[in-house]
Amino acid sequence: MRRGQRPETPRGASALTAGALADLYRAYIACLNRQDWDDLGRYVADEVEHNGRPLGLSGYRAMLARDFEDIPDLRFEIELLASAPPLVAARLAFRCAPSGLFLGLNVNGRTVSFAENVFYAFEGEKIVSVWSIIDKSAIEAQLG
């Protein structure tokens, strides 16, 4: 929450149409799914922030690479997509088996299904900010 700032106004800006921005976002997700880290800079800005942390492109790439290490069968699937330049919002669906701890939960190789609701602010054709929430409660319910 960033009080004092006009609500609903991310720092990004984009001249792309809603359709073009949706296509760009789908290409970004395809890049993640093929773990094409050399291509990530086409979609993600050097000064990218993730949940308020200034990760930068290298930190963002490292976070994603680690996700795929921790979750060998990780795959991003777009369930809902709302493109409203400069914002994209997506509901991502996952069905995968984190090998150890995940979000502090002892998943230990069990297959779990969960969603992530995530917003992206674009500047030009690149992601500059990400606000992500993963449905931890859903995973807890499956672990029993």
Place this chain on the structure above:
Amino acid sequence: MRRGQRPETPRGASALTAGALADLYRAYIACLNRQDWDDLGRYVADEVEHNGRPLGLSGYRAMLARDFEDIPDLRFEIELLASAPPLVAARLAFRCAPSGLFLGLNVNGRTVSFAENVFYAFEGEKIVSVWSIIDKSAIEAQLG
């Protein structure tokens, strides 16, 4: 996750423009903040679903009324808004003091700040489906 269905296609449909749908959504949030339960049916369809559960308008209203009972200082604030008919996606910011358990956490009257990333599918001018995720990890971090 609804496999076998074409991704990104909610069951809703809306003839409203993105701007009009955003205005309608802001009016819905204002309705919640004044706890105007008699007016809720202007924004929410009789057959509304919430996270896959067919609550219906009366169940949805009961859920919201209970939220305000459990969290006396509850207030919905829109931080990000992506309007892409028939979908609206919002990041809502909260700073409030749940009086007892919240999401299974013993908050017990402490003030916590957290976000909700939520999608709505509209049919005409009414919400028919909601997919909500609350940032439970952020609350856990504040409880220490």
